[in-house]
Amino acid sequence: MSIKKNGVTRRKVLKGASAGLITAGVAPSIFVKGAWAQDFRNDPKGGDVVLGFNVPQTGPYSDEGADELRAYTLAVKHLNGEGDGGMLNTMQPSNLKGNGILGQKVTYVTGDTQTKSDAARDSARRMIERDGALIITGGSSSGVAVAVQALCQEMGTIFMAGLTHSNDTTGKDKKRYGFRHFFNAYMSGAALAPVLNAEYGSDRRAYHLTADYNWGWTQQESIQNATEALGWETEKNVLTPVGAGDFSQYITPILNSGADVVILNHYGKDMVNSLTQAIQFGLKDRQANGKNIEIVVPLFSRLMAQGAGENIKGILGTANWNWSLQNDGSKAFVKSFGAEYGFPPSMAAHTCYVQTLLYADACERAGTLYPPEVIKALEGHKFDGMGNGATEYRAEDHQCFKDVLVVRGNQNPTSQFDLLEVVQEVPRSQVEYDAKIFGGELGPYEVS
Amino acid sequence: MFNIPKKDAITFVLFAIVVLTMPIWLAPLGASYPGLLQKFAIYALLAVGYNILFGLTGYLSFGHAAFLGVGSYAAVWSFKLLSMNPVLALVFAIFFSGLFALAIGFISLRRSGIYFSILTLAFAQMSYKLAYSVLSPITHGENGLQLTLQDPRAIDMMFIERGSSLPTSSLFGIPMNGYAGFYFCAVILLIGFFIAQKITSSPFGMMLKGIKSNEDRMNYTGFNTKPYMLTAFVISGIYAGVAGGLLSITDPLAGAERMQWTASGELVLMTILGGVGTLVGPVIGAWIIKYFENIFSAFNESVLHNFFAFLPDNFESIVVLISSKFVGEGWHLTLGLMFVLVVVFLPGGIMEGVRRISARFSNRKDPSKGEEVIDPENLPKPDLKKGE
Structure with missing residues (x-):
């Protein structure tokens, strides 16, 4: 060991010096990297609009996650003017022209939530911090939705919830940057x-x-x-x-x-x-x-x-929805989903598809991608033709209000997908409630 | 207090360089963004702490995730009740995880070998189930413990007005959720690494190694091994608690699944993958697993198509079809294969591979100095001797 002694000390000095130099060199560039404050996070500035699809690809809800991802890729196609357009043709009012969002092409990145809050937040952060995602959307569990929604509020990134049914998501844990189309308990x-x-x-x-x-x-x-x-x-x-x-x-x-x-x-x-x-x-x-x-x-x-x-x-x-519904929006969606994948979509797929279109439409109406303006465009927005009849995004809690389906397991299914029959479409007025009963606070529009 | 053997000092300096320059060298690997960098530093700290128990004493704890969870909850509660100061949160995390480790260690260490592992596993699962449902008033169950606008934050409120948005943890006004958060975690990791080095080379560390090679013999020579074991267990639990606290500092939400047995299992995997008993090995293992989880899982087919675009079309789609099974949702598969390969061919983990390669290189370069490089102390030792 003693033979090495001299060499070691010299090397140590060199290493120490270079470490100092490198850290000195790195430090300033790191602080510059964080200086995005002037405009908003992940402004594409004319480039592609990146959407972040955060769905469970592994774990107990991976079936739902796979179906959600199918719906998202379909939505991106339709937004970019490919395919038959799906619900773009039935949505009312619609400002979508099939030329992306505000004329910019739509692309996407994906992440695996594993139906774990930590993993979901990790992958959401990756999509926001590294891949430049403008929104995060998806998920198949309320715990994950609440966790990711809180992260998105901090980051100033809009979160369009996927399948989440707990009252908390738009109740006591509601957030200004979180929106839910799905119904609740x-x-x-x-x-x-x-x-x-x-x-x-x-x-x-x-x-x-x-x-x-x-x-x-x-x-x-x-x-x-x-x-x-x-x-x-x-x-x-x-x-x-x-x-x-x-x-x-x-x-x-x-x-x-x-x-x-x-x-x-x-x-x-x-x-x-x-x-x-x-x-x-x-x-x-x-x-x-x-x-x-x-x-x-x-x-x-x-x-x-x-x-x-x-x-x-x-x-x-x-x-929330079933593919056997006979309104224009549902028929258009089932048709293009079926043509693409060969089987009808699940309700998780439906809500995710609708959420993507609603976000894109809100950007068009706001005329900008700047999140606070997009949020204002979504709040209180009334629309139709998306499969659930007349629907409103309530401004007070960012919960969609629409008719709810009461369904029954089909006694005589005609196909392997024809498993639910709709017993009644319960009108919106019957399921509406005061936003105050669950408490919670939306928080600010502007986050630094 | 700060003098350590020269060899350790070199390791420490090299390690510090590698950790602090992570934002640079991870950039080409697609992993240089604050979220993942913080996780790299935090899980490295967790693995270093775990190694003090598993690596030095050979006691395989299957419940370390519980301490991680306790640390996170303690830190978030300190944010909620007192202040957004990260140092105070760490103090809380250390105190509660230490206390918790003391209680669990006191009971679990009455047994050794597989029984000890099962006991720790049982305690961790118990904590997880409690946090998930029964203790929901404290942990907020499935939704996770979060900051709210109405939190008391008693100390902060004495100095600043209540803002309209949620506060972030900050040290001297530097927010802890970006690159600054990474450097904060990195500094704590380096401190933790240094302490682990000190422990390993101290008489106390020798005692722990003695327990690993033969606990009975230690007892017969007149040492009461129990207090040593308990100390090691608590220290290692505190490391996990600090890691949990850092998780909350960089991202203030604590969820129950942090305590699940899969999280403890992951920690064991990290340590074995990297090399049990080595200081750097568990860290490398932690980085590899976190890299796979975050980067590999994000490759989808369109990424693969871009990657293999240079190949002829037909051939490309076949290659994409095959490789897509191993990335994206198949990342577990790749990790599993890699784990099997490492365990079969490099029982000492990745560090054994590194040693073999470096030994071969230095032999070839200068055969006369060959004997010197092969240091009997560093040769792979057959691990998991417990229960012999």
């Missing part, structure tokens, strides 16, 4: 309760199984309030861990509880498992209080119905 409750009442009668006792996290709680609370207002009683609410897999220990007590309606506040694979097991335990064939026991799944989608197979038949729930 409150609306599910308000839309579903009267239908349940009409189908099953007003003298019912409900037993809730609820996924033990924020979304589950807000949905359970909303459904309980809505059904109790119509005279139902709530027997019990049991919280189940997320991703439990085996729900038998939660289902057996229901049989002797005296309840005659079982409400499963589960989503995704949890819902597929709990519903399948509830049916295997023969809940649907039994009676309580002289009435048939009924099962209700307040939120479900076609992708979940595919997972649940036969078991979904006859089950009532709500959905």
